[in-house]
Amino acid sequence: MILELDCGNSFIKWRVLDADVRRVVGEGVVDSDLALLEGLKALEGLALKFCRLVSVRTTEETSALISRLTEAFGVSVMCAAPSREMAGVRNGYEEFDRLGLDRWLAMLGGSSWLPVRALCLILARLLLRTSSLGMESTLEVLYAQECL
Secondary structure (H helix, E strand, O other), X not given: OEEEEEEOOOOEEEEEEXXXXXXXXXXXXXXXXXXHXXXXXXXXXXXXXXXXXXXXXOHHHHHHXXXXXXXXXXXXXXXXXXXXXXXXEEEOOOOXXXXXXXXXXXXXXXXXXXXXXXXXXXXXXXXXXXOOOOEEEEEEEEEOOEEO
């Protein structure tokens, strides 16, 4: 079974996939590492072999979670990280680690669906600024395998 985690600043979204990665056997949203461990331990027949993790938390918080998962379940944890280039896609940000992991992973996933010279808008997101109630948009473009 594979545990997949999306660790935000406030919540951890999780799901467990069966061995052939065809069926979700458990999923949830929790507000702490301990709540995650409790939710996982409550799953009947849980036999985790691997964990895939994406996190926008601090390095310390992410490391602590990885340690807890390793201790509790003996799993190997792979943590997504930004990079200058991967799988033929180049991160066009000067400071490549400033591109959010959600967007970077969307670019990588979307690139496998595109012809080499295609233009594709992978992610357009509207954010509501609570202080001014204005709208801010974030747009990432994948063109000829480069995230711009």
